[in-house]
Amino acid sequence: MQNSPSTRRLAEALAAIAGDEQARARDALRAAGDDGALLAQALLDLLDEDGARTAYDRPAAFEAFIRGGDNLPLYRATSAALARLYDTLPAASLLDLGCGDGMALIPALQGARRAPRHLDLVEPSPALLGHASEALRSIHLPLEHLLAWPISAQDFAASLRAEQQWDLAQSTFALQSLPPAERRQTLRRLRPHVRQLALVEFDVPVLEPGSARYFASLAQRYERALAAYARDAELVAGGFLAPMLLGQLRQASRPSNWEQPVQAWLEELREAGFATVRTEALYDYSWSPAVLMLFE
Ligand SMILES: C[S@@+](CC[C@H](N)C(=O)[O-])C[C@H]1O[C@@H](n2cnc3c(N)ncnc32)[C@H](O)[C@@H]1O
Known part of the structure; x- marks a missing residue:
């Protein structure tokens, strides 16, 4: 091939x-x-x-x-790294931006000894968000708060009030869906509301x-x-x-994805007011290596 x-x-x-x-x-x-x-x-x-x-x-x-495919080991590595993070921080409240159907989030919550009990899920696809919410309700997790927001990360960040605060925000393979200018504004708006932010994205080659x-x-x-x-x-x-x-x-006429190398993510987050805590290589995926980036 x-x-x-x-x-x-x-x-x-x-x-x-x-x-x-x-x-x-x-x-x-x-x-x-x-x-x-x-x-x-x-x-x-x-x-x-x-x-x-x-x-x-x-x-x-x-x-x-x-x-399917090598998404299975990719997601196993992603969820395991998130579970370790929940245990070491620890985080009582968690915001997931672009959670999809919970494929990364739910096994992470199940695998952690000290999983966050306050969850806010942001996901613009109502079908995917519905599947995540149903799956969370059907498993035994001692949740005290679960809110599902069927909106984009941009709209969510634009509507935040000062009292909305999270110990940890996470986003796995989702921020690449936001146009860069909107993503920068979204991250700046989010900054005062989260103590730490964990991103998992692909370290794509510079081509x-x-x-x-x-x-x-x-x-x-x-x-x-x-x-x-x-x-x-x-x-x-x-x-x-x-x-x-x-x-x-069709990046020029109808773009829909804006992934970038890890160095560019670190720079973008720095400009939005986040300091890098560490990066961790998670899995050498067929597309590109997946990397967890932790910010505070
Ligand atoms: C590759 S999927 C990852 C889903 C999930 N985080 C996971 O790890 O399985 C990308 C997700 O980003 C969501 N998404 C697309 N545009 C978004 C936006 N503007 N704000 C938040 N999420 C978005 C998609 O609906 C999709 O669920």
């Missing part, structure tokens, strides 16, 4: 999509599909729909994605967007991720990976 003929053709197609060359993109996708590129058909289907779907419009696809190495890297990493799914490959490709990739390729 590493630079195979199918990923080379897929990379050509990605360059054409980014350049909005529709006919060339379709031809290259068909050729990549004939060569065995796993994501080619899902991208063709999405281009036919004008790419209107985003990565979180089909919660079932995202949920299948995070429950110049639009370069040949950039498209080759995207093609290889997406194909490697999808290859790990057998039964759910179609759902994961069409409902999550293809919309995510299309969003990345």
Whole structure:
């Protein structure tokens, strides 16, 4: 798969999509599909729909994605690191920004000896937030406070009152969904309300967007991720990976993801008023290494 003929053709197609060359993109996708590129058909289907779907419009696809492939060891490592954090701080109150369906949060709470008892969950997808709330209610956790906020992190931070305070805020793989200017404002607004902040994000390579190495890297990493799914490959490709990739390729016109290297996260958080406590490598994921960053 590493630079195979199918990923080379897929990379050509990605360059054409980014350049909005529709006919060339379709031809290259068909050729990549004939060569065995796993994501080619899902991208063709999405281009036919004008790419209107985003990565979180089909919660079932995202949920299948995070429950397969190397997401399983990734999430095990993430939840274990969060559980250790709850035990060492300790934190009585926790705010999770972009909690999804609780895939990282819930095992962390279950795995900790001193889990926070006051929880606030912020998640703009009502379906994912509903699943997280249901799962939390169905397991035995001695919670004293649980509030689910079906809004974005931006709206949540903009509505904060002085008395709303948390020992710890966490966000796993979610702040990459916020446009940088809104994210900086959100982090600055959050700063006076949280004692510590734990972020888990991918330490993505520094690649110049639009370069040949950039498209080759995207093609290889997406194909490697999808290859790990057998039964759910179609759902994961069409409902999550293809919309995510299309969003990345259309950064200029319709962007939907803003990940960055760890050094850039540390700098962004410093500018928002947070001091780095430590970073911890969690898992060498197929996409890029996952890193926990703790701030105070
Ligand atoms: C990759 S998922 C991670 C979910 C969860 N934290 C986990 O680790 O499984 C990204 C999450 O960010 C959420 N999200 C997208 N835009 C957001 C925003 N503006 N504010 C807060 N969360 C957002 C998505 O709905 C999705 O649940």
